Amino acid sequence: MGYLGFLLYGNLVLILLLYLYLYKIRKLIGFQLGMNISMLAGGFCAIATGVILIYQFPLKFVIITMITVVIGMMIGGLFGALFDYQTLLTGYINGLMMGIMAPMVGAAANTSILFLFFIEAVFLLSLLLVFLSAKNT
Template sequence: MPQWIGWFLLLNLTSASMAYLFLYPRRKLIGFHLGMNIAMAAGGGLALGTGVILINLFPLHFIEVTISTALLGIVAGGLFGALFDYQTVLTGYINGLMMGIMSPMVGAAASEGPMFILFIEVFILSCYLLLLTSAYRS
């Protein structure tokens, strides 16, 4: 597996942090429905990308990767959900947990090459872009 794939992990964390900093001042202007979608997309997307990358970088550490991606998804979903209300916190928390548990399995099943990881990264980054565009227009 190419070592440059590990840089995508930094890209995921940076894009999630920038999205959070962009949304924080606008949190009172965003409705609850969009807030729930933001929490689900942010927590689930970060957990999905992290799980696929880490299981491809450390293929023999399935338990550690699963626990770390589940915790990262829980934290990210909870933080993005906390921008809005308690129901959104719970939704982000559960979605981050589920994606964190499932993403190492998806990454292990699709470990044939970097093309799948590139597809996942394009998908996640486009979700963040759509998320920020929706929040800006609301």
């Protein structure tokens, strides 16, 4: 359980790579797809971050909820700011809601490793879906 920080770091690097790719082709994406991209990226990044952080520090629930909310808000807002002001608002509010929810889910899962793998798989699948849908638009 001591190496979960590397997993968080890998997630952030993947998110950064996806952001750079989307920044390059942002003129080709309409606002409907932009809204869905910002919701998906912000929400699932907030869930993965919250679950990993609450596994790592189970004694600091309040501060981890605040950090997760801020990370979800920032990532949803950044992905939405590629397109429009209203996609920024959509990504912001979705990342905020998912970020409040995520440490609770992680604490209720009782540090089971299987749940962490499942969350990581869902996160990677959502990133892959975002990449494919942005490529084929």
